[in-house]
Amino acid sequence: MSFFARSSGKAARTASAEPSAAGPAASPASPSPATAPEQADRSSDRAMIDVVEADVMTAIDGVGGSIIATRDEVGRMREGVGRIRTQMERLAAAAEGAAGMTGGMLDTSRLLSSTSERIAGAMDQAGHHLATAADRSVEARALLAELERAGDEIASVVETIAAVSRQTNLLALNATIEAARAGEAGRGFAVVAGEVKALAVETGRAAADVRNRIARLREGAQASGAAIAAMTEAVDAMRPAFATVRGVTGDQAATVGALADEAQQAAAFVSGVSRDTSAATAAATDVDGLAQRAESASAAASVQTEALGRRFVAVIRQTEMGDRRRFDRYPIERVVTLAGTSGRTIDLSRGGVLIEAIPGLRAEPGARLVLEIERIGALTVRVVGISTMGLHCAFEGLAPAAEAALAATLAEVEADYAPMIATAQGMARRMAAVMEAEIAAGRLTPEILFDTAYRPIPGTDPQQFLTQAVPVLERLLSPLIEPPLQADPRMLFCIPTDRNGFLPVHNARVSQPQRPDDPVWNNAHCRNRRIFDDRTGITASRSTRPFTVQSYRREVGSAWVLVREIDAPIRVLGRHWGACRTAYRF
Template structure:
């Protein structure tokens, strides 16, 4: 606490007023600092509100996804059950087919035995036929010999001749019959061989069918095991899904509560900001009132300088309009046209070229007023700053918005609270305190004093003079 005790009388009253003015200035700075923190908190809460809304939407999507998972697992369980029923039905049919294949293999195997027996019987018949043919040949030879002998005997051998002829005829018929039997046997053997070959192929195919059936049975067993495992996994998935659904509902409820809490906090900090804003305005007006009373404060040199500078700019604008350099309508142009490719965005108006010509000779000398001065620049009533100090009017670098934001501050809109107040205030001067963002989370407390610029009775904007607080203030 400063010692505000002063002796009574005019000198004591003057000292007390100066102390009060200094305290009012300090108060405005402290409130501006608190307001800056409140703005930062408000910004964070606003981002948290958006994040909470995103979380709420995500939770809603999770609930929807949980319902879809439930439907999918239900459909999968139904499909698994249907597959199990189909598996049972096909298993009975397949077992019947396996039985039929086994029976066919047994019958084919029995047929092979019959074919072998037939082949043996044909062999025996062939051997008998060969013996008969041999006997018939011998009989034929005997019959020829008998005929020869009967012919020698003359009339005595006629009866024997007849018998010999009949025996010969019988042997010839026997030979013809045995020949037919041989041909028939050959045909039967060929047929039997064909049957045997066919039977061998059928037997091989039935063996293949049996192997395939055994393989299929093994595969079917694996399929059964896989289906059973799928069924078990689906049961686990369903249990996990139920647990997840419960967790999602819990998370969703928590997110809703969080969103409501953040929204309430945002409303609360908005009220705090508004209150700080009102108190700041009151303290700044109080500080300004002390200055208007003629009380010399640390801000007095800056107030006097900015009023003089604003008067010079008003006079320069008046002369430009009077000389025809610019029309009054063009001087008050509010159609801000974007500079193509600028980042941060820069804009132009019909009076920008004139301010580039008239303002530097007035604004640049103000930088030498004190080492505390940071910048001096005029803004129109909408916070548009057409011509900045040369140090802040560098050409923009393409693709480097961070550098541009710090070094290319001309032709920019500064329509924040401080900028708009400076541009729109019609008071003889306006003194504001604020936190300037230096980047990287660093802030510097500054003061901004401004004075109105008028042209032919119309309020054009204001001249801003920003300066840092002296150390220890």
């Protein structure tokens, strides 16, 4: 017989054994007798489930390890990208500084080029003026030579005049003497002779003055000629230097022009480097952002992988083939003493106990321990597993007194839970009945009812979802889930959940419209249309046992209280739709 065939057959047997509405709420104290073939099938099924569980958990562990390795590699990549970005930022700063310097150098080169051009122009003008001065000095020397010759000629004429003046003065003297000899008759002639003599003297003085002036003019002309000659020699001596300076200035102008071109090219290159560096920095920032998101995604995937492992174990343990428990477990909190330390029980059944994790206690799976449970006594147990929940133990060789005390305790607990189990199972049947009636009336289809395309409602925080069935389920189930809360003040909620932990409907007091930007208030007052797929939620949603009992601590109002939850599966037209979850204060 195949695995799935055995599964289907067993599911049918379990379903037929499920209590009816009029039957007992709690499971029987001991398992119903089974034939040898049935026991063989169950053993084979459990062995196969164990193999599947081990393989899946190994795969999950492998994926988790790969995700952690990927996250570590992404973290190292982020560190490397961070260092690259830091270096690129430094390079960008250096490129920016270099751009400023090359820009300044370009401006200076342009100014120097302009100055060199003006110097070259000034040197050209100076050379032109120098050549003009040389030409003018030659002309001046010629004019001075002409002036000196004219002076010599004037001096010759003046000497002639002076000689005539001396002769005239001598003649006037002789005439005066002769006039005196003539007496009265020569008086008039004497007067004329005196005037002539005076004129000759005056002419002599004027000639002497002109002679002196000509001498000074000749001296000045000679000095000017000497100065002009010296200037001409200096100008002639400066001409090679000016030619050299003009050549150097031209070369300098050409060099400065080339330097300006190179500075412009350098500025353009540095500007390009700066742009490329900025782009590289931006790219490094983008890569860092991508790496950060990848790291966050890896971390989220790691968390999801761990959650998947827990969820897989929780889900497979709720299947009829994967459930290793022969007895129902009930949340019972009792003091337990073990290996000199004390702790508390979490749940208890006729087959074993779950003990909260005790710090410092070392126990490996397979180890046998002796523990003492409050009001039950000493018990021998075998450790069958260790999880985040605590120490999972199975009873072995119970003494009659301990077995009787255990049975009495469980009977008391079963009696306490019986009404709550009946309520959960009754509500599950009522919910299934209204769904089936709606399908029969043609107002709902199985495809819509079992729709798992959860569409996020925009703007909700925490996230809420819609499916095609939500409007119908709100109309059908909302009136059903309020009366149980009014009937029992201990009840915290009575809600339907599909197989994936989605709550299409919740009790009215926590189904209020969300407030914008207030996720804390929303989380407490807007719990409808949300997915609760934690261990408790998925255990309730996926369990196909007649009922499931769980316990946990939950914040109610301003205090944390111990909650006991009783869940019953909802089957619609023979298909497992989900569960009815009910919870009570202890």
